[in-house]
Amino acid sequence: MIKILVLGGGYAGLSFIKNLPDEIFKKAQITLINANQFHYHTALLHKVAAGECDKEALFDIKKVIDKRVNFVVDEVAKIEENTVFTKDAKFEFDYLIIALGFEKETFGCDGMENSREITTYAKSLELKNEIYSKFDELADKKRENLDIVICGGGLSGVEFAGALAREGAKYAKDKFDFKKVKITLVEALPQILPMYDEKLHKKASEILQNLGVLVLENSKVVKRTKAGILLENERVLNADVVVWVAGIRGNSVVDNSKFKNHRARLLVDENLKFKDNIYAIGDVAKFKEFAPTAQIACQMGAYLGKNINLLIDGKNAPKFSYQNKGLICSIGKERAVGNIFGQNISGKFAVFMKWLTEKKWDVELEGVGAIFGR
Numbered sequence: 001m002i003k004i005l006v007l008g009g010g011y012a013g014l015s016f017i018k019n020l021p022d023e024i025f026k027k028a029q030i031t032l033i034n035a036n037q038f039h040y041h042t043a044l045l046h047k048v049a050a051g052e053c054d055k056e057a058l059f060d061i062k063k064v065i066d067k068r069v070n071f072v073v074d075e076v077a078k079i080e081e082n083t084v085f086t087k088d089a090k091f092e093f094d095y096l097i098i099a100l101g102f103e104k105e106t107f108g109c110d111g112m113e114n115s116r117e118i119t120t121y122a123k124s125l126e127l128k129n130e131i132y133s134k135f136d137e138l139a140d141k142k143r144e145n146l147d148i149v150i151c152g153g154g155l156s157g158v159e160f161a162g163a164l165a166r167e168g169a170k171y172a173k174d175k176f177d178f179k180k181v182k183i184t185l186v187e188a189l190p191q192i193l194p195m196y197d198e199k200l201h202k203k204a205s206e207i208l209q210n211l212g213v214l215v216l217e218n219s220k221v222v223k224r225t226k227a228g229i230l231l232e233n234e235r236v237l238n239a240d241v242v243v244w245v246a247g248i249r250g251n252s253v254v255d256n257s258k259f260k261n262h263r264a265r266l267l268v269d270e271n272l273k274f275k276d277n278i279y280a281i282g283d284v285a286k287f288k289e290f291a292p293t294a295q296i297a298c299q300m301g302a303y304l305g306k307n308i309n310l311l312i313d314g315k316n317a318p319k320f321s322y323q324n325k326g327l328i329c330s331i332g333k334e335r336a337v338g339n340i341f342g343q344n345i346s347g348k349f350a351v352f353m354k355w356l357t358e359k360k361w362d363v364e365l366e367g368v369g370a371i372f373g374r
């Protein structure tokens with residue numbers, strides 16, 4: 001039997017497995033290694049960190065994948081030749097699919113190594129626990145105020161700021177005055193959400209400000225000091241909680257494996273091949289100049305799953321082509337802005353479309369029953 005090893009059970013890894021043709025199981029043993037027993041819906045992690053949702057973001061991997069796949073919970077450390085070394089064992093492979101996702105990139109910004117992040121379920125939960133225990137200190141009058149600084153006004157920063165402002169205010173009701181909590185969103189570029197046009201920037205800023213979030217654009221973070229966050233314009237922000245969502249890189253396993261890489265991402269060709277018998281998909285792959293998103297991760301996984309048989313047999317496989325359907329940014333549970341199929345959207349329609357994109361993944365994993373609640 002050919003050994004196909006899949007590293008990472010995120011959108012890319014699970015899309016790969018979900019799209020494998022039946023014939024592949026006759027000639028290959030498929031093994032999936034993931035750090036946790038659960039898959040987390042990464043695009044919902046800002047909600048976990050803000051206290052808007054919790055277990056809804058988790059899926060038991062064993063229950064959503066084909067029973068013929070050998071599933072191993074372990075942490076991958078490095079890859080050498082045709083062997084993957086994990087914390088507890090080593091695995092040989094004939095074909096390797098690397099789908100290990102992303103990590104925080106601080107670009108050397110001093111003091112940010114220990115900032116909070118929204119990169120995994122566990123780290124998002126740690127952030128939520130820190131914030132809510134500080135909310136409780138406000139309620140118990142053990143502290144006077146709370147300054148939360150979110151560095152990075154891209155999709156995850158804006159989504160987190162919006163969700164936290166809404167959920168925090170709900171939690172504070174009858175417990176303490178939410179005006180004691182200052183949420184500041186800091187962005188180095190002239191505008192937040194740089195992938196959208198002027199109209200949507202303005203709309204997103206307005207919604208955030210109405211939720212009580214202070215938006216600072218043109219404000220590059222220089223470093224984190226004891227006094228707080230130092231900006232390039234020399235302003236210093238008080239910061240009890242610092243969240244860094246200003247950059248991502250691929251996975252450190254790529255560095256450990258001494259592969260040629262671009263910020264821990266692997267450059268792949270039009271069949272998503274990195275080299276020889278190694279493929280990379282999702283955020284850990286660099287395909288042309290496309291930004292890493294869940295959308296492209298799912299499409300890469302589906303493409304490779306459907307075509308791996310042809311690629312193994314050395315037959316001509318179609319080239320991967322990315323269909324960008326757009327991106328929607330939620331700002332709290334009741335507001336959203338976005339662009340789909342080239343059209344700007346906002347209001348209830350955007351909220352509905354965002355819900356639909358999130359549910360689409362639930363349905364892919366669990367079937368149509370997932371629409372009616374999990």
Ligand SMILES: Cc1cc2nc3c(=O)[nH]c(=O)nc-3n(C[C@H](O)[C@H](O)[C@H](O)COP(=O)(O)OP(=O)(O)OC[C@H]3O[C@@H](n4cnc5c(N)ncnc54)[C@H](O)[C@@H]3O)c2cc1C
Pocket residue numbers: 007008009010011012013033034035036039040042043044045046074075076077099100101102118119155156159251253281282283284292293294295296297327328
């Ligand atoms: C808050 C937030 C909101 C977002 N919203 C959107 C959105 O609305 N739309 C969109 O398209 N994109 C969105 N994104 C981006 C999207 O989540 C990523 O592009 C996507 O998760 C990439 O999928 P992936 O499968 O490559 O990696 P991941 O989803 O990160 O999965 C990687 C998997 O590998 C596992 N893993 C990692 N390291 C190891 C190891 N050493 N050993 C074993 N297993 C390991 C992890 O546990 C995980 O299961 C958002 C991201 C964030 C953080």
